[in-house]
Amino acid sequence: xxxxEYKIPLRSVTIVVxxxxxxxxxxxVNYLGGYGYFRDELYYIACSRHLAAGYVDQPxxxxxxxxxxxxxxxxxxxxxxxxxxxxxxxxxxxLCMLVRKLNGGRTAAVxxxxxxxxxxxxxxFHAYYSLxxxxxxxxxxxxxxxxxxxxxxxxxxxxxxxxxxxxxLLNKTSAIWLGAGIGASLLLTRLRGHLKTRGPYLAAGTxxxxxxxxxxxxxxxxxxxxEFMRNAVSGKYSSLTRSRFVVDQxxxxxxxxxxxxxxxxxxxLISKEGRRYRFLAVIFITVFVILLLNPHSKSExxxxxxxxxLAGGGVMAERLGQRWGQAxxxxxxxxxxxxxxxxxxxxxxxxxxxxxxxxARMWGVTPSTPENQQLSELPQFFADxxxxxxxxxxxSKAYLSIPGEERLTTVAxxxxxxxxxxxxxxxxxxxxxxxxxxxxSYWFWGxxxxxxxxxxxxxxxxxxxxxxxxxxxxxxxxxxxYCMPYENNLxxxxxxxxxRPIEEVWGxxxxxx
Numbered sequence: 001x002x003x004x005e006y007k008i009p010l011r012s013v014t015i016v017v018x019x020x021x022x023x024x025x026x027x028x029v030n031y032l033g034g035y036g037y038f039r040d041e042l043y044y045i046a047c048s049r050h051l052a053a054g055y056v057d058q059p060x061x062x063x064x065x066x067x068x069x070x071x072x073x074x075x076x077x078x079x080x081x082x083x084x085x086x087x088x089x090x091x092x093x094x095l096c097m098l099v100r101k102l103n104g105g106r107t108a109a110v111x112x113x114x115x116x117x118x119x120x121x122x123x124x125f126h127a128y129y130s131l132x133x134x135x136x137x138x139x140x141x142x143x144x145x146x147x148x149x150x151x152x153x154x155x156x157x158x159x160x161x162x163x164x165x166x167x168x169l170l171n172k173t174s175a176i177w178l179g180a181g182i183g184a185s186l187l188l189t190r191l192r193g194h195l196k197t198r199g200p201y202l203a204a205g206t207x208x209x210x211x212x213x214x215x216x217x218x219x220x221x222x223x224x225x226x227e228f229m230r231n232a233v234s235g236k237y238s239s240l241t242r243s244r245f246v247v248d249q250x251x252x253x254x255x256x257x258x259x260x261x262x263x264x265x266x267x268x269l270i271s272k273e274g275r276r277y278r279f280l281a282v283i284f285i286t287v288f289v290i291l292l293l294n295p296h297s298k299s300e301x302x303x304x305x306x307x308x309x310l311a312g313g314g315v316m317a318e319r320l321g322q323r324w325g326q327a328x329x330x331x332x333x334x335x336x337x338x339x340x341x342x343x344x345x346x347x348x349x350x351x352x353x354x355x356x357x358x359x360a361r362m363w364g365v366t367p368s369t370p371e372n373q374q375l376s377e378l379p380q381f382f383a384d385x386x387x388x389x390x391x392x393x394x395x396s397k398a399y400l401s402i403p404g405e406e407r408l409t410t411v412a413x414x415x416x417x418x419x420x421x422x423x424x425x426x427x428x429x430x431x432x433x434x435x436x437x438x439x440x441s442y443w444f445w446g447x448x449x450x451x452x453x454x455x456x457x458x459x460x461x462x463x464x465x466x467x468x469x470x471x472x473x474x475x476x477x478x479x480x481x482y483c484m485p486y487e488n489n490l491x492x493x494x495x496x497x498x499x500r501p502i503e504e505v506w507g508x509x510x511x512x513x
Contacts, residue, residue, distance in 0.1 A: 007105030007318055014106050015096040018113040019089040025117065025348075026085035026126055030078045034349035035385035037077055038128040042388060042421025045075055047441060049424075054217030056224045056440040056512050061170040062131045075425070084133035088126040091133075092116060094140040095307050101147045102277060104315040107329050112307075112314030114333055115260040118340025121252045121303045123347035124381065131172040132303070138168035139178055139304040143280055143311075146182065149199070150191060150279065158199035159206050166210025173214075173225065174301060177290055179207065181283030181305070189279040221444075228440065228512040233296050235513055240296040240370060248299030253306065256339045260332070264312030271319070274312060284309045298370045349385060353378065353482050374485045384418065387480035387487070391419065392426035398456055398475035398492045399433050410454040411436050411447075413502070415511075419458060419487075436502075443510040447502050455495045455502075459486070462493065470497025 047055055048067040054060055065083065073079035095116055096109040104112075116122055125132035145161045165182075168175035185191055186200055194200055218225050250258055261284075267274035268281035287305045291297040321329040345351045345359050357377050360366075369380035376383065395412060402410055410433045414420050420437040433456060436447050456475075457465055465472045476492040 007322065008107060010096065010100045010104065010106050010109045014109060015093055018096060018109065019092040022092045022113070022117050022126075023085055023089035025123075026081070026088055029127065029348050029350050030081045030085060032350070034077060034081075034127070035353070035382060037385065037388050037422070037425070038130075038381075039384035039388075039418035039421075041077075041080060041129050042425055043417040043440070044129060045070070045080070046417065046421045046424055050441070050445055052217070053213040054221075054225070056228050056444065058131055059170045059173060059211075059214040061167060062134055062172075065134070066129060080129040081127070084126040084129055087133035087137050088122075091137045091140055091307065094137065094144055095311055098140065098144045098147065098308075098311045099314055101144065101151075102311060102315050103273070104311070104318055107321060107326075108311075108314035108318035110314070111260070111317045111329055111332055111336070112310050114336040114340070115257055115310040115313060116307055118254055118336045118343065119257045119303075119306065120254045120343040120347040121300055122306070123340075123344060125300075125303060127348050128385075132300075135168065135172045135175070135304045136307060138164055138171060138175065140307050142168065142178060142182070143283070143308045146185070146191075146279065147277060149194070150277070153194060153197070153199055155199060155202060158203045162203035162206025163210065165203065165207035169207060169211040170214060174304075177287045177301075178283070178304070179204075180290060181286040184286040185279035185282040188282055190276075191279050224444075224512060231513045233294075236373070237296045237298065237370065240298060242292055242295055242297075245292060245297050245299050249302075252299050253303070254339055254343045256332075256335050257306065257310070260313035260317070260336075261306055261309045262313075263316040264309035264314075267312040267316035267319070268309070271316070273319075274315070277312070280308050280312065300370075346379075349382060353382075353386075356382070376482070376485050376488070378482050380484065383482060383484045386483040387478075388418070388422035389426055389429075390480060391478050391487070391490070392422050392430050392432060394476050394478040395423060395456060395458070395492060396430035396432050398494060400431055401475050402454060402494060406454055407433065409451050410434075410456065411450075411452050412456040412458075413437070414458050415439065417442055438506070438509045438511045440512055443506075443512070447506055452498075452502060453496065455498065457493045457495050459490050460493070461491070465493055465495050468499055469495040470499065471495070 044063060044066055047063045048070055051064065051067060052060060066080065069080060069083050073082060092113050095112055099109045099112050125136065141164045142161060145157060145164060149157050165175065165179055168178060186195055265281050268278050284305045287302055291301050317329045317332050345356055351359060367375040367377065367379045369375055373380060399407065412423055412433045412435045414435065414437050417437060417439045420435045420442055423432050423435045434448065462472050462474065472493055472495045474491060475494045478490040478492060480488050
């Protein structure tokens, strides 16, 4: 490759503009309202009312962030989605800083950032509040600090890497794969010399210390997170295959993004200039192999590793432009913009539902889900953003049909955390009973101390409930065309005279998945 001396320097103003571009995209979509709360967002809001050292399905860090956001911003859709929007901008900043450390210029930063923004999966991860937007940021920060260590290692920098890894683990346990990738890079690249110093062990110790509250929480409660993962793999993810994991990289990330990732891997592994940073390729390859060895990995699990190689892809594109002319990066940039615009409606709730359905049919895209679930006209990602307020309204009507004094001893016992979270959140707008559920962390929160005489139950049939209740009556039906099919035509029952007290069976009724 030609010497990088002809590149246009990467200045701070360029980084700010690229970050604002990403932020502006998400703020615009959030302002337009999207499709409403995502199922998991309702659950995370509920978790933020029960701050703890751990939860069945996640460590506590993102929940603490959400709790703070709710204090200062509220819990509207726009408010909670402002946080991942800001995270997307911060990730662009770190991505550009990484490009600059790789000796990339303005062209490299623009191409890498466009790759980030045009990725369907990365777009989707910043479109709603979840662990994933923070996960991507932590992986990029770890890669940046690792490059700093490769240039000049100090104990303070190793401790900084440990802090980032520890926070990444406190956010999402899949950061273990990042740790495995860093470990492999220490063994297989020029970084191995650091194993003779105390630096890597300081980093590992720091990460373990930060992550220890969640480890201790799991020990204290019988490792519920491991039970959750076992159930998920054997249940809702059991239909996933290795071939689908590979194919879905193209479908979910966007084909040009995979191309840019491959260019990045080539730059790290083949080019004389890039081989200095080969350890970044080793991280990506290690994570890919780990996930491929698992027969039921979701394709999105590797998404956080992509920006690390997209940085190298941006530098590679810039170097190709220096050798073969600026038509190369210009062409790649145009391809990224056009493909990103085409993919955006599949990742962001930006089109009206009917328009989205027509758009998907035009492209021949059928609704999809990584879980063993029946679908209707929308993919699960968008279906899980539909009709939660309507569900709360319909349950409220059933609740108001119960005599006044009896309502004081009525609870809604529902089957999943989406329903539970929706009823709790919209209780500020509609009269609704207290909510209990056996799903994930709701099971830990228990049945409460209030005497319970009456239960509102969702779904199922009168005959099935009559086995556990002496009196069951249908109080309404919730319908929703675009939600997940199992939330549509949902019967709402009022059940009384429970044959066994709920407190007596609660311990055997947990549902971790």
